[in-house]
Amino acid sequence: MDPIEFIQQSACSIKNTMYKLKLKYNPFSEKPIRGNTKFFVGRVSELREIGEILGAAMHGSVANAAIVGTKGIGKSSMLNIIYYATKKQGHWVVELTASQITPRQFLIQLLYNILIENLISINGTIKSDYMEHSQRILEMYKRLNNYGDKVPIHYPRERIERDLEYLINDVKDEDKLCIILIDEADQFAKKSCLSLLQFFHSFLYEENILAFFAGSPTLMDDLTKISPPIKDRIPKIINMPPLSKDESYDLIRRRLEDAHIDGADTFEPFTEDAIDMIVEECDGIPRKIIMTCSESISIAIKKHLRKIDENIVKEALHHLGISVGHQILNHLTPAQSEIVKAMAKLGGAATVTQLAEYLNKSPSTIGTHLSDIYEMGYIYKERDKNNVYYKLSKELKDVLLGEDNELEL
Ligand SMILES: Nc1ncnc2c1ncn2[C@@H]1O[C@H](COP(=O)(O)OP(=O)(O)O)[C@@H](O)[C@H]1O
Numbered sequence: 001m002d003p004i005e006f007i008q009q010s011a012c013s014i015k016n017t018m019y020k021l022k023l024k025y026n027p028f029s030e031k032p033i034r035g036n037t038k039f040f041v042g043r044v045s046e047l048r049e050i051g052e053i054l055g056a057a058m059h060g061s062v063a064n065a066a067i068v069g070t071k072g073i074g075k076s077s078m079l080n081i082i083y084y085a086t087k088k089q090g091h092w093v094v095e096l097t098a099s100q101i102t103p104r105q106f107l108i109q110l111l112y113n114i115l116i117e118n119l120i121s122i123n124g125t126i127k128s129d130y131m132e133h134s135q136r137i138l139e140m141y142k143r144l145n146n147y148g149d150k151v152p153i154h155y156p157r158e159r160i161e162r163d164l165e166y167l168i169n170d171v172k173d174e175d176k177l178c179i180i181l182i183d184e185a186d187q188f189a190k191k192s193c194l195s196l197l198q199f200f201h202s203f204l205y206e207e208n209i210l211a212f213f214a215g216s217p218t219l220m221d222d223l224t225k226i227s228p229p230i231k232d233r234i235p236k237i238i239n240m241p242p243l244s245k246d247e248s249y250d251l252i253r254r255r256l257e258d259a260h261i262d263g264a265d266t267f268e269p270f271t272e273d274a275i276d277m278i279v280e281e282c283d284g285i286p287r288k289i290i291m292t293c294s295e296s297i298s299i300a301i302k303k304h305l306r307k308i309d310e311n312i313v314k315e316a317l318h319h320l321g322i323s324v325g326h327q328i329l330n331h332l333t334p335a336q337s338e339i340v341k342a343m344a345k346l347g348g349a350a351t352v353t354q355l356a357e358y359l360n361k362s363p364s365t366i367g368t369h370l371s372d373i374y375e376m377g378y379i380y381k382e383r384d385k386n387n388v389y390y391k392l393s394k395e396l397k398d399v400l401l402g403e404d405n406e407l408e409l
């Protein structure tokens with residue numbers, strides 16, 4: 001068979017099976033919501049609070065905010081929405097992910113992003129509003145432009161700070177704010193970031209800079225641990241709870257509607273029971289809902305089905321559980337992974353004493369590891385009379401105790 005035709009035919013057959021499911025495409029892609037907000041559901045009170053923070057900042061009382069919640073709850077999506085909302089109002093906005101952790105690298109990123117997201121247009125020229133400053137801006141831009149090439153640039157930190165100050169105080173319109181959005185801010189809670197946080201302190205006092213930090217539920221505690229005064233600089237905490245049941249249904253419905261071929265019913269190709277199961281099992285976590293729907297559709301395509309029922313959803317949940325479990329295992333240190341595997345051997349739950357005996361280690365060593373794993377949310381604690389049992393999370397159970405588990409224990 002001609003290999004070129006073969007590829008074409010295979011691609012076509014996917015399209016046909018997609019049509020059998022009454023879908024034009026698989027609408028469950030795992031990406032933060034960006035400018036296109038037609039899939040965004042709920043979050044009314046959080047949006048209102050953000051609006052209020054913004055309003056207050058525009059009138060001289062800046063209160064920086066932390067947006068906190070578990071993985072996949074929608075923090076990055078929320079930051080993206082703030083980005084577009086504030087951009088539309090003409091503020092300067094920069095979006096950064098806290099992976100560049102030395103203060104110098106962070107400053108370089110910040111400066112560069114302020115330039116390219118706000119002052120330079122797509123074709124590389126300076127926006128007309130800032131023409132009078134063109135010489136100095138261009139100079140900075142040139143200096144930073146080879147940043148991406150990893151070419152070491154000569155740009156001392158004092159100089160960067162001075163340039164930043166100049167941009168924000170002299171170039172930016174006084175009525176506008178400079179909004180800094182920092183995703184995955186948990187990186188800042190590392191000891192190695194202390195000097196960055198210290199730098200940030202002075203920065204967060206500025207009247208026309210408003211910062212939003214997105215991170216895990218323990219973000220503020222972790223930041224405070226390495227730098228107590230940070231708490232006063234980030235007085236607002238926006239907690240992202242799970243979506244309600246109705247919002248979860250709404251999320252699925254909207255995505256399906258967008259992908260439906262003419263004449264499809266609301267939740268097709270899912271059966272009612274299948275949808276109920278997804279909403280029930282995913283605990284209102286948007287990423288989990290999306291991934292389960294997406295995986296269910298993939299399975300249905302492979303099996304050439306017309307309908308997705310509970311059994312397919314179960315299969316999808318199981319696959320995902322295992323893949324998340326693998327990710328967790330990869331994330332654990334060898335000592336931690338030895339412990340969770342021992343927990344599996346002991347039936348999925350164990351006390352410190354049992355584990356210490358089983359692994360022939362001191363209870364205090366085991367206890368330290370367990371509390372680290374517990375902090376990361378990969379195991380649970382349960383008290384039974386006088387004993388505290390540590391239990392594997394659902395994901396770790398799936399991968400360590402699952403039926404088709406091929407892992408060497
Ligand atoms: N309010 C929402 N409505 C619809 N989809 C959402 C919502 N919040 C998040 N999502 C979706 O859930 C997934 C995870 O969101 P994301 O913002 O990446 O979470 P986080 O940054 O908290 O881990 C993304 O695919 C995103 O599109």
Ligand SMILES: [Mg+2]
Nearest residue numbers: 075076077183
């Ligand atoms: Mg995120």
